[in-house]
Every structure is written in C-alpha cells, then in structure tokens.
Amino acid sequence: MRLVLWLAVLMTPVSLAAEEVVLGLSKDKVAITTSFDGSEILIFGAVKREEPIPTDAPLQVVITVAGPSHPITVRRKSKQFGIWVNTDAVEVDRAPSFYAVATTGPFSEVLSNVEDLRHGISINRAIRAVGAPATISDSASFTDAVIRIRSKAGLYQQLEGQVALDQQTLFRTALKMPADLTEGDYDTRIFLTRNGNVVSEYSTRIDVRKVGLERWLFSLSREQPLVYGLLSLAIAIAAGWGASTAFRLLRS
Numbered sequence: 051m052r053l054v055l056w057l058a059v060l061m062t063p064v065s066l067a068a069e070e071v072v073l074g075l076s077k078d079k080v081a082i083t084t085s086f087d088g089s090e091i092l093i094f095g096a097v098k099r100e101e102p103i104p105t106d107a108p109l110q111v112v113i114t115v116a117g118p119s120h121p122i123t124v125r126r127k128s129k130q131f132g133i134w135v136n137t138d139a140v141e142v143d144r145a146p147s148f149y150a151v152a153t154t155g156p157f158s159e160v161l162s163n164v165e166d167l168r169h170g171i172s173i174n175r176a177i178r179a180v181g182a183p184a185t186i187s188d189s190a191s192f193t194d195a196v197i198r199i200r201s202k203a204g205l206y207q208q209l210e211g212q213v214a215l216d217q218q219t220l221f222r223t224a225l226k227m228p229a230d231l232t233e234g235d236y237d238t239r240i241f242l243t244r245n246g247n248v249v250s251e252y253s254t255r256i257d258v259r260k261v262g263l264e265r266w267l268f269s270l271s272r273e274q275p276l277v278y279g280l281l282s283l284a285i286a287i288a289a290g291w292g293a294s295t296a297f298r299l300l301r302s
Contacts, residue, residue, distance in 0.1 A: 069109070071240045071252035072098040091115070091225045091256075095240060103218050104244065110153065110160040111213045111221045112241040114171060115256070117148030118234035124192040140192040144178040147232035149200075152209040152223045162246035169248060171241065173197055173206050204228040231258050 072095070093113055103109075125139045151171060153160045166172050177193055200206040205228060213223040235255045242250040 068101050068104075068249070069097055069099050069242055070250040071242060072096050089227045091227060092222070093225065093238075093240075094220075094222045095252075096221070097219050097242060097250075107244045109215065109218045110155060110243045111215055112151065112153050112160055112171060112243060113213060113223055113225075114151045114176075114237075114239045114241075115148070115225055115227075116146045116176060116237045116239075117232050117258070118236075119144045119146045121145070122196065124195055126192070126195075142177060142193060142196060145196055145200075146176055147234075148205050148227065148236070149173055149176050150207040150209065150225045150227075152207075152212045152225060154213045154215050154221070155211055157208070157210050160246070161241075161243055161248075165243070165246060165248050169239075169241065169251070171239075173201075173208055203230075205230075233259055 095111075097109065122142045122145050123139055124142055151157075151173065157172065161171060166175055170176055174193070174197070177196060197206055201208075204226070207225070209223070209225070213221055215221045236258055238254050238256055240252045241248050
C-alpha cells in the first residue's frame with residue numbers, strides 16, 4: 051500500500067519571523083486494514099519570507115514524525131548457574147512507538163546540541179529514561195537497546211540528508227512507515243534552522259486508526275472483554291471442528 055500525505059502550500063500565516071514554514075495537510079488520516087502493509091509518507095512544504103534570503107548561512111530543514119509514546123520496561127539477562135535469567139531492569143518513562151527524523155544534511159551540522167535538547171529532536175532525545183536503580187551504573191545502555199531493537203524493525207529511523215531543499219524555499223522528503231503501526235496521533239514537526247539554531251517550527255498531526263473489522267474487534271476486546279473471550283473461544287471450537295470434519299472426509 052502506498053499512502054501519500056501531500057503537505058502543500060495552503061495559507062499565508064502572519065508572523066514576525068523572517069522565515070517560517072508554510073504548509074497544510076491534504077490528508078491527515080491513515081487507515082489500518084487487513085491488507086495494510088505499510089505506507090510511504092510524502093511531505094512537501096515551502097518557506098515564507100518577509101525579507102530576502104539571508105546569505106550568512108544556508109537554510110536547513112528537519113522533519114520528525116513521532117508515534118504515541120508509552121513507558122517500557124527493558125530487561126537484561128545474564129547467565130547464572132548455567133541458566134539465562136533476567137537480572138537487571140530499567141523503566142523507560144517515554145518511548146515513541148515510531149520515530150523518524152529526516153534532515154537536509156548531517157545531523158551535527160543541521161542542529162546544535164542545545165537546540166536538540168530544547169526541542170527533543172534526535173532519537174535519543176525523544177526517549178526519556180529516569181530513575182534507574184542505583185545498582186545499575188550503565189542505564190544508558192538500556193535506552194540504546196530500545197533504539198537498536200526498534201531501528202532494526204524499522205520503527206526508528208534517522209535519515210540524514212534525505213530532505214531535498216530547492217532554491218532555499220521548497221522542501222520535500224519521503225518517510226516509510228512499517229506495517230505494525232500503533233494506533234494514535236502521530237505528531238509531525240518541521241524545523242527550519244540556520245547555523246544549527248531553530249528559526250521556525252511548524253507542527254501538525256496524522257491520525258492512524260484501525261477501521262472495519264479490525265476496529266470492531268479492537269473495541270470489543272477493550273470494552274467487553276468477556277464477550278470478546280467467548281467469541282474467540284467459539285471461533286476456535288468451530289475452526290477445530292471444521293478441520294476435524296474435513297480430515298475425516300479426506301480419509302474416507
């Protein structure tokens with residue numbers, strides 16, 4: 051499935067900023083169905099200026115898309131008495147289910163550490179882990195494990211140099227979203243930077259929801275778990291009986 055979210059120039063906002071992002075969403079919903087196998091989001095935008103293009107430093111663009119954040123417990127195993135067991139655990143207070151950050155150039159050149167800390171743009175800054183047990187001296191390694199695992203699954207993406215910027219005015223990029231998306235609001239942010247400093251910011255949201263049968267089953271499991279359990283049991287019994295009957299017919 052290919053989904054295109056076209057961020058086009060739709061309005062002219064009033065602002066005192068010399069440069070700012072001007073865009074709008076032509077489509078702000080993603081429907082998860084039985085045939086959903088991921089999406090590619092195309093993001094377009096433009097820069098509105100009140101003054102001529104500055105020549106002291108080139109303009110840079112950073113785009114982030116973040117899925118719903120949830121706490122997660124990360125455990126570490128070690129071998130004791132010949133058996134691998136969980137020995138340490140750290141509670142990560144906030145970890146987005148999906149996070150992608152795309153830039154026009156190398157991240158270290160596009161954004162300063164101070165601005166990254168202020169806006170929480172990089173993948174490391176998007177994850178918050180505090181209050182690790184005093185017995186754990188390398189709590190950062192647990193956060194790194196979350197990033198490593200989710201990056202391998204395509205849920206975390208750092209796309210340096212993947213935003214095209216034409217004539218210091220028009221920008222575009224494409225972000226691939228995997229099939230196993232979590233329902234919820236996906237915060238989308240666009241930053242304009244010069245000399246590593248943020249000069250303008252724009253934010254919007256993409257609504258990702260299950261539809262059809264998936265939505266009905268999901269709602270039923272949350273709102274009426276007993277009915278959902280009985281329905282699941284009935285389906286399992288019917289499937290087992292059907293398979294048994296078909297097997298007997300094939301043998302006869």
